Amino acid sequence: MKRFLPAIALTFGLLLGAQPAAQAEGEGLMSAHASVRDPASLQRGAHLFFNYCAGCHSLKYLRYSRMADDLGLTEKQVMDNLNVTGAKFQEPVVSSMPAADATKWFGKNPPDLSLEVSAKGADWVYTYLNTFYLDPSTPIGWNNTTLKNAAMPFPLWELQGEQTAVMKPGTHEVEKLQLTTPGSLTPVEYQQATRDLVNFLTYASEPAALQRHHYGVWVILFLALFTLLAYFLKKEYWKDVH
Amino acid sequence: MSKFSAWIGERAPGLDATYRKHMTEYYAPKNFNLWYYFGSLALLVLINQIVTGIFLTMNYNPSAAGAFDSVQYIMRDVQWGWLIRYMHTTGASLFFVVVFLHMFRGLLYGSYQKPRELVWLLGMLIFLTLMAEAFMGYVLPWGNMSFWGAKVIVSLFGTVPVVGNDLVEWIMGDFLPADATLNRFFALHVVALPIVLLLLVVLHLAALHEVGSNNPDGVDVKHGPKGNRWSPTAPVDGIPFHPYYTLKDLVGVGVFLIVAAFIIFFAPTFGGWFLEHDNSIPANNLLTPAQIKPVWYFTAFYAIVRMVPSAFGTAFWGVLGMFGSIALLFALPWIDGGKVRSIRYRGTGYKVGLMVFVLSFFCLMALGMDLTDEYFPRIFGSGIDLTTWDNVFGRFWTLVYFGYFVFLWLYTHLGWEKTKPVPERVTMHD
Amino acid sequence: MANEVVDHGRRRFLTATTAVVGGIGVVSAAVPFIKSWEPSARALAAGAPVTQSLKKIEPGQQIVVPWRSLPVFIVNRTPEQLAALPKQDDRLVDPKSDGTSSGQQPEYAQNETRSIKPQWLVMVGICTHLGCVPDYHGEMKPEPFDPNWAGGYYCPCHHSRYDIAGRVYKGVPAPKNMEIPKYHFIDDTTVQIGVGPKGEA
DSSP states (O other): OTTTHHHHHHHHHHHHHSOOSOSSSOSSOOOOOOOSOOHHHHHHHHHHIIIIITTTOOEEEEEHHHHHHHHTOOHHHIIIIIOOSOOOTTSEEOOOSOHHHHHHHHSSOOOOOTTHHHHHOHHHHHHHHHOEEEOTTSTTSEEESSSTTOSSOOTTHHHHEEEEEEEOTTSSSEEEEEEEEEOSSOHHHHHHHHHHHHHHHHHHHOTHHHHHHHHHHHHHHHHHHHHHHHHHHHHHHGGGOO | OHHHHHHHHHHSHHHHHHHIIIIITOEEETTOOGGGGHHHHHHHHHHHHHHHHHHHHTTOOOSTTTHHHHHHHHHHTSTTHHHHHHHHHHHHHHHHHHHHHHHHHHHHHTTTSTTOHHHHHHHHHHHHHHHHHHHHHHHTTOBHHHHHHHHHHHHHGGGSTTTHHHHHHHHHTSSSSOHHHHHHHHHIIIIIHHHHHHHHHHHHHHHHHHHOOOOTTOOOGGGSOBOOSSOSSSBTTEEEIIIIIHHHHHHHHHHHHHHHHHHHHHOTTGGGTSSOGGGGSBOOTTOOOSSOOOOGGGHHHHHHHHHSOOBTTBOHHHHHHHHHHHHHHHTHHHHOOOSOOSGGGSOHHHHHHHHHHHHHHHHHHHHHTTHHHHHHHHHHOTTSOHHHHHHHHHHHHHHHHHHHHHHHHHHHHTTOOOOOOOOSSOOOOO | OOOSOOOHHHHHHHHHHHHHHHHHHHHHHHHHHHHTTSOOHHHHHHTSOEEEEOTTOOTTOEEEEEETTEEEEEEEOOHHHHHHTGGGGGGBSOTTSOSTTTTSSOGGGOSTTSSSSTTEEEEEOOOTTTSOOOEEEOSOSOBTTBTTOOSEEEOTTTOOEEETTOOBBTTSSOOSOOOOOOEEEEETTEEEETSOTTSOO
16 A cells, blocks of 8 residues: 555656646636735735726626635725626626626627636736737727737726837738836736736636635645544554464 | 334344444444545545435526526525535536546455456446436536537447437437436436436445455455454454444544635636636527637546547447447456555555556546646647647557556466565554 | 464453444534534525615505515504504413513513514414414404404414404414514514514524
8 A cells, every 4th residue: 555655646646747738728817826815915906806807897797795715805895996787795796887888898798807808817907907908900099919909999008008019020910019118016016916807807806815725734734633543543453463 | 223223123123233234233344544445435525416406497488488587586586596506516526536546446345256247346436427427417507618518528439330410319209408408317317317327326335245345465364364343243453334434434524524614615617627717608599619628537538539449440449449438447357357456565566557557547537638738838838739749749648558557468378477465354554 | 273372351452442433533524514504504595684665655555575495474564453452461372471471582672562562463374383474363353263353363264363463362263373583663654574673583
């Protein structure tokens, strides 16, 4: 038995390491280092979401009350500062923008973001928020290198400023983006802000993650104790077997 | 307590005898090793799936309009719903991990050979039922992978000559996976197939206890010398299943639960292996996910479908190949004409053959998971023609997979195998 | 063969310890499953306090507000209806709501009018017999079921009768007065059902 344990551990590690091809299409995503374990970051992310995203995007599976509990906000803070739709505290976060208007303005209905991180991955969302650039050839004036011809005008431009694309010589392929007009945040501050936003969306994708981490350690410690006892009991009985 | 047991015993005459026959007086060989944990673990996972499954049905809504929302309802609004669901999803994948290892144990030690053919056949039926059960369960969350997975897998039946298209419509009850499909899959997943599974498991165990357990030496303890410290008529190398193997399995259960708990609490999606990212998008019949591939446990068989080219205007050959790859496993007791059971005493050809066979399974699995599309460019440069590389790679290993069975038949039936002498008694290694 | 002596004490100790720890594990594992039957966040949200404006309710009129899927009756009682209440006392099972019906209302509504403000009746409209919703017969006029009717409720299922404070008459199948929920006035014309005056839910 003992001979096999390292082999099992190794197999397990390899499996977890060799994750299936990228969570979403697209090479060279920036790493968000997303984590739901920093309450202050989640709170900042929530503020960003409600200030810049909630006008169009819903989190239809997330209730204000649940968010308040998990993020350490009071009912008053949530209802006064974040909830501008007049929804009740226990109701989910639903954007007040009528779908018909959205379709008229953007050509499509802005997607619900409840499960955006589960579907696309935190790194994808993070990279997406960092790769908008001015593009006069699109109807909305903005484009994105992560999601080509994104229908969304860049909502955070005041914070990041305006990026423009440097093309590869003689092509229409973007070589790199450069900041031509600074925003109200420095590039480092902006990256932190988008990280906060991604952290919040990661939380919104799976609020249970907070509970999982909390209980998981204790469950495993308990099981380790049980296994140890079972092992001694087995050893004791197997003294009979020669 | 003994009074109570006596009272029960008088009124249920077979109970005590059954308990003794299958537990305290079922003499299993004393030399079981690590590979022998997976049978009891499979039973544990089955129980987990049934209990968590019952609780999931309490809040799940089997309709195209409500299924996806109801899963999020379970994950967020139902108290502890997330834990119950993760126990079920993790259990599903671990079921296959455990069953694959359990089957591999059979290959290692010739557990399918005479007189255990029926045990093996029943086991294969369990495996087949489990695949159907897992597939239908995978459709229920009605995410985009559920939808397209259902569409693609059901379409496999469309390749059947003549009746194919009618068959597909009959299975789905519509022209696309829809409410009717979801409802019948739900009924089969939560009622019909679990009953079949339970019945097969009982028969599998009954058949095993009739002929007795094999062991890592492949020695027939039943026909060896008699008399041990528990009974003068029991095999000398047999020990009572209870308490010795129940306690040993309990240790296995503990280790297994630690692994399972780690996944459930810290990596429930297992990086997209157990719960796929695209299934976080609701079913959308107009948007095919970027990569359509089955969950990891189906990928080896599924890859064979892709690797067999169409011929005479039909893609049926690939589907035949896939089902054939499973059907051949059914026939294993008759394909393998080996004179000894355990790999410890078999010829070098068998050892190498089995290793290559397992390698082919892993390679087909990697291909089915599209891992090759990720790693080939890294290894061989980004300029390569992936389709050609995939086809060469996949067809080679498909041939190896099927070739193994041909080789095994020739190797054993034509007397090419040079076996080592099998000891009279079982050997203990640790 | 059996040259070692079995240490029965150690065996018993280990068996007991493992069984106890395993038992704790099984019981703990059952807790999430039992808890999953408690009202979900959705049910709790649906059962959240309900706020209702009283501005548009005419004297003598009743409106029905859903709260936790229950019909809550809100009646703007007229002075005549209120004046008739004490006259019913000797025909009622528990006129002061301090007998069999003592648990049917919060303390602050355990009075003659069964309300915080006499004018406003706020009551769960469920008959205490078998759970039907009684009909509102507010007018003080002879009714087929009672020639001396002073306004109140008549249950169509088994003919139980209540006065305009939800107090049950004698001689009908219903045993208790109808239930008054926790509620309070946010201001003069707004009531919140589900939360008492001190914020207790």
